[in-house]
Ligand SMILES: [Zn+2]
């Protein structure tokens with residue numbers, strides 16, 4: 001049999017669902033690329049099929065208990081944050097994410113660590129000052145969008161991202177961190193994560209005018 005013909009007879013690699021991956025709302029099988037829904041009370045992130053995802057893009061669906069995570073990626077190269085403000089935020093690693101938790105009625109801060117997403121107590125006056133300097137990033141949707149800040153040698157970089165992107169970074173750090181400083185492999189993976197984020201983001205201005 002010619003290899004050309006054989007190619008037609010072989011089943012095509014389909015974007016088949018990864019074994020066991022199912023919509024966590026209706027149990028429909030889903031493929032690796034799927035949307036997520038946040039349970040606002042428990043903070044759980046649920047994998048969702050297209051129909052369930054779309055259902056929860058409607059404001060007020062399920063009395064607002066579940067919210068679909070949007071697909072908006074912004075990058076603000078002019079993000080303003082001073083080293084002194086970063087110290088006040090008391091983040092022990094080079095990156096952290098901030099989002100408005102509507103169940104608590106305030107902004108919360110988390111950073112990725114070998115133990116998973118770790119909360120850092122956020123001094124709200126400091127955060128209010130940071131947001132006043134960056135009004136272009138003030139419209140992040142509560143619960144489902146976050147500001148992801150990364151400290152680089154040249155200054156701070158900020159992305160506005162869907163909350164599931166933050167948990168992807170958390171998973172990456174948790175699964176690849178080794179020893180005291182994480183090891184080379186995890187930091188290469190973190191750099192690659194931010195490069196990919198940058199590439200898919202639309203550039204916006206964070207500051208005034
Ligand atoms: Zn579903």
Ligand SMILES: [Zn+2]
Nearest residue numbers: 036046047048
């Ligand atoms: Zn998922």
